[in-house]
Amino acid sequence: MSTEATTTETTPSHFLGNYLIKLYCGNDIMKDIVLWRRKKLSTMIIVTATVTWVLMEVYQFNFLTLMSWLTISVVASIFIYSNMLTLLGKEPQNLLRLELEEETAVRMAKTVRAWIEKSIKWFFIVSTKEDWPVFVGVMARLLAISYVGNCMDFLTFIYIGILAGMTLPLTYNKNEDKIKRCMEWLREKYKRFYEIIDEKAIKKIKSRILNENEKEKKIE
Helix, strand or coil: CCHHHHHHHHCHHHHHHHHHHHHHHCCHHHHHHHCCCCHHHHHHHHHHHHHHHHHHHHCCCCHHHHHHHHHHHHHHHHHHHHHHHHHCCCCCCCHHHCCCCHHHHHHHHHHHHHHHHHHHHHHHHHHHCCCHHHHHHHHHHHHHHHHHHHHCCHHHHHHHHHHHHHHHHHHHHHCHHHHHHHHHHHHHHHHHHHHHHHHHHHHHHHHHHHHHHHHHHHHC
């Protein structure tokens, strides 16, 4: 394998991109939801997120109050449903048999662990690799998130994230070629801008530091 191919695989941008592809494409249910192949489930997620945001942000419901009312609704619905079946002479389902399978719990734990490990590895790759364009891009994104955080609360940020996660993949899937061409154009512009900065500023700073070090050595 060539050195160039190895470098490409270990860059933070490719690392994050490959991870997101595996996250969406590796999980069939997740892929079907974000691409709206399971319209009922996708619609339910959007409606639930919207209702939660409206109740907590517009009507100022407390989270504990909201969860209490939700639990009351679920328990009351199950109670009424079971008693209606009894009155109709039908045997209600034994809900006590419901349990979380060990395989499912282990799979969930492994998924969370893999996500945490990949996130930590990505942070170290960004910090240790001498790739200035990627480093500057990551810092710019984090500063943008910090600025957005000052403009809205965490719940609104999560709600917008859910809406984006349910609409952007579908939009990308329908306009993949156009988006790729646009991204290539932006990448070329970014590279040219970085080359100009590197030539006019960074290289001059490095040369000055080297010259000063050489002068100090000669004086010693």
